[in-house]
Structures are given as structure tokens and as C-alpha cells.
Amino acid sequence: MSAKIYDLGAGFWSIRGSFIKNSIIDIGGQSALIKLASGRFVFLDSYTLTGEVRQQVMSLTNNGQDVEAVLNIHPFHTVHCAQMAKDFPQATFYGSRRHLEQVPEINWAKDLVESDAVAARYTELEFSLPKGIYYIAPDDAVHAGSLLVYHPASQSIYVDDTFEIPPSKLLNALQPTLGLHPTTKQALKDEANAGQQYCDWASNLAHKWRDVRYFCGAHSGLVGFGEGEFESALVSIIDGARAELEDS
Template identity: 55%
Template sequence: MAHTIINLGQGFWNIRGALRIGGLIDVGTHCSLVQLAKDRFIFLDSYELSGSVREQVMALTHQGQAVEAILNLHPFHTLHCEAMARDFPQATLYGSLRHQQKLPQLAWSPDRVESEAVAARYPELEFSLTQGIDYISAKPGVHAGSLLAYHPVSKSLHVDDTFAAPPQGGLLEKFLPEIFISPATRWALKPEANAAEIYCEWVQQLADQWQDTQNFCAAHSGLVQFKAGEFKPALLAALERARPKLQAAQ
């Protein structure tokens, strides 16, 4: 996927980047830049900036000096953390326990990214941690858990892996629904009798709470834009498609 920066308005930019599996298949990745107030910015997730995208970000952020924090929301998205810490050395670096364990050489804040303390510092955003499934799964390749971030002013939802969309411009986009629940969710369920029910209730609450979403920014696909009133039924339909497999996994 080409490196691009998409201005979604109201101080929210989604940055699309490349992530090649085995050096061949590009599944894409992303981060987002959020303007909190004049001369204050934060990143959601990390991505190594280059070319014209880097130039645009630096121009927006006074050569990076206005970036005050990097919030690494997904515990398994660690490839670009060092690059971001290098490019924005003055920014506070937030991450999960796995970030801290995987990259102990970086100056991580003692406050975990999913903590209430971090959420309280950024009232411009709303956060929600996946429920009923492990945030950091011990099972190899199971990355369904994440911390989701919603920017109400721009109606933009930033999500990694938990919810997804088909790759744009290919055959899968024609045959898959516009958004879907991560297939790995069934393996991420906590070892509790009602874990699937807790997860489904969490998704339903998000569909209500963030029903105004118009910009759905997913990590490994692209930007899906909804008209007013379209997001909630799309997410609930995705949940109903996934529900039987989740219940069977209990």
C-alpha cells in the first residue's frame, strides 16, 4: 500500500503505510495524528514516516516539536516504535506491558496506554478496551485484543485488528462485508463461561456509543467511510455474523 496521509478534518489525519508479510504480501498498517489544541499533537500507534508523508507531518507539527505523546494502542504493533521514538524524542511514549517488555530500551511512561490515567489526559478522545477477550493473548498469532480510540469531533474511529475491513481495490472488497469482526476473536476469548456474551455486549455498547462514526480507520485494510446512520447497523451485522462461532468456542 502506498504511503499516504488522509486529512479527515477537525484535526484528525490517518496515515496509511505498508507492512509486508514474508517480504511479499503487503497487508498494510496505519497510525493517526490528532491535533488536541493549537500546537499540541499526539499519535495513535507508531509508523516510520518517510517521503512526502513525513514532510507533511513535520510541517504540521513544527518539525515534530509539537508532538507531545505517542499512544501505542495495540500490544502486538511494535515494529515501528523505535523509529517513532527516534523521530519524536520529546514525546511521551505510552504502551502496553508487552511494548515495555518487547522494547525495554525505550523510555516508556510508567502509565500503561490502556490506563484511566492516560485516558484522562486526552478528553478529546474516547477509549475502549476490548472486553471478554485477552488484550494480550498468550496464543501465537492471536491479536484480536486492542485499545480502540474514537475522535468525536471528526467522527473518526481508529482500530487495530479487533474490527477489520477488506483490502481496498481487490477481489476481497467485492465479496466481503464492509467491516467484520477479527476471525481470531474466538481464540482470544478469556477462559470464562460468559466470555463470549461479555464480548458481544461490549460490541453492542460500542455500536451505540460510537454510532456517529463516519471514518473507520482500520490497521490492515484501509479507510472505510460511512454516511450518517450507517456505522451502527454495519457493526451490529458484523457481530451477528461472528456470534455463532464465538458462542461455539465457549
Template identity: 55%
Template structure:
């Protein structure tokens, strides 16, 4: 996927990048840049910037000096953390316990990314951590758990792996729904009888709470843009498609 920086308005940019599986198949990845009410900036997730996108970011952020924090939302997205810490050394680095375990050499904040303390520092955003499934699964390759961030001003939802979308303009777009629940969710369920029901209730709550979403920024897929009123039924439909497998576990 081509590197691109997409202006979604109200001080929110989604940066699309490349992530190749086995060095061959590019499933894409992303990060987002948010201008705070203080005119400083934060990143949602890490991505090694290069080329024109890097020039755009540096021009916006006074050569990076206006970036105050990097919020690494997904426990398993660690590949680009070192590059971001190098490019923005003055920025506070937030992450999960897994980030700190995988990259102990980086200057992580003692406040975990999913903590109330971090959420309170950024009232421009609303956060929600996955419920009913493990945030950090011990099962190999199960990355459905994450911390989601919603920016009401731009109606932009930044999500990694938990929900996905097919790449735009390709064959998969013709055969897959516009958004879908991560297939790994059923294996991420907590070992509790009520886990699937808790997860389904959480997704339903998000569909209502963030029903104004118009910019769906997903990691390993694409940016999907909805018209007013379209996001809620799309997410609820995705849940209904996934519900039988979740409840059969």
C-alpha cells in the same frame, strides 16, 4: 499499499502505510495524527514515516517539536516504535506491558496506555478496551485484543485488528463485508463461560456509543467512510456474522 496521509477534518489525519507478510503480501498498517485543543499533537500507534508523508507531518508539527505523545494502542504493534521514538524524542511514549517487555530500551511512561490516567490527559478522545477477550493473548498470532480510540469531533474511529475491513478497490472488497470482526477473536476469548456474551455485549455497546462514526480507520485493511447512520448497522451485522462461532467455543 501506497503511503498516504488523509485529512479527515477537525485536526485528525489517518496515515496509511505498508506492512508486508513474508516480505511479499502487503496487508497495510496505519497510524493517526491528532491535533489537540492546545495546538499540540499526538500520534495513535507508531509508523516509520518517510517521503512526502514525513514532510507533511513535520510541516504540521513544527518539525516534530509539537508532538507531545505517542499512544501505542495495540500490544502487538511494536515494529515501528523505535523509529517513532527516534523521530520524536521529546514525545512521551505510552504503551502496554508487552511494549515495555519487547522494547525495554525505549523510555516508556510508567502509565500504561490502557490506564485511566492516560485517558484523562486526552479528553479529545474516547477509549475502549476489548472486553471478554484477552488484551494481550499468550496464544501465538492471536491479536484480536486492543485499545480502541474514537475522536468525536471528526467522527473517526481508530482500531487495530479487533475490527477490520477489506482493502478498497481489490478482489477482496467484492467478497468481504465492509467491516468484520477479527477471525482470531474466538481464540482470544477469556477462559470464562460468559466471555463470548461479554464480548458481544461490548461490541453492541460500541455500536451504540460510537454510532456517529463516519471514518473507520483500520490497521491491516483500509479506511472505510460511512454516511450518517451507516456505521451502527454495519458493526452489528458484523457481530451477528461472528456470534455463532464465538458462542460455540
């Protein structure tokens, strides 16, 4: 899969890339470039930029000099961080505790990416950390937890793993739907009402970010939603999963 960049408007570019799992299958990867009100830029997630995508990014960002930060929002997406730090040495790198442990050669910011301090620093973005499930699960195979980001100006939601577009729907953008990451049940915290906490969080998020138009998923592609479709799709999937998750 060759990398591509999509201009979603209002200063948001979705970067779709490749990620080969187990040396066999390309499950895809993503990053995003966002232009701030200051005229400077931030990335969501790290990705090794090459070819035409790299050229376009460098053209937009004054050869990279206007990139002020990289926000690495998924604790288990660490493969491209070191290269991104080499490509944008002047940028501040934010990550989770696991990023700091897995890629110690980077001069990580003191504030963790999921902190209130980072959210306050980038007011063009809205952040939401799932409740009821682990952000960094004890089992390295459980990746349902991630920091979700919404860019109201472009109506774009950026999601690593927590929600996904089922493969059968990728070819039918007219009727997009949503699914939960397959490890969601395993990601539930060992505490009372964890399932209810997660479902209530997701339902509230559907209403709060009801204006989502573009869904950028790490491994399930970029799809568009019509007015009200994101809200109804997320509410529907949570309503369908609530009984199983709350009984866990």
C-alpha cells in the same frame, strides 16, 4: 505501497503505510496524527515516516517539536516504535505491557496506554478495550485484542485488527461493511460468558459510537460510512457471530 496521509478534518490525519508480512505480502499499516485543543499533537501508533508524508507531518508539528505523545494501542504492533522514538525524542511514549517488554530501549511512560490515567489525559479522544477477549493473548499469533480509539470531532474510529473491512468491500466505499478479526474466537478468555461479554461490548460500542464516519483499520484500509451505517454494520456482524462465540 507508498505511504499517504489523509486529512479527515477537525484535526485528524490518517496515515496509511506499508507492512510486509513474511517478506512476501504488503498487508498495510497505519498511524494517525491528532491535533489537541492545546495546539499540540499526539500520534496513535508508531510508524516510520519518510518522504512527503514525513515532510507534511513535520510541517504541521513545528518540525516535530509540538508532538507531545505517541499512544501505541496494539500490543503486537511494535516494529516501528524504536524509530518513532528517535524521530520524536521529546514525546512521551505510551504502550502496553508487551511494548515495554519488546522494545525496552524506549523510555516508556509509567502509565500503560490502556489505563484510565491516559484516557483522562486525552479527553478529545474516547477509548474502549474489548471485553471477553485477551488484550495480550498468550498465543503471539492471536491479534484480535486492541485498544480502540474514537475521535468525535472528526467522527473517526481508529482500529488495529479487532474489526476490519473485508477485502471485497475495499473497492466499494458506497456499501461498506465490517468483519471481525479472524482470531477473535481464539482470543476469547477462558472464563464463563466470555463470548457474551465480547458480543455485548461490541453491540454497546456500535450504539455509543454510532456517529462514526471514517473507519481507519490497520490492515484493511480507510473507508467512509454514511449516517447510521457503522452502527448497523457492527450490530449485524455481531448478531451473526453471537451464537458461535457464545458457544465457545
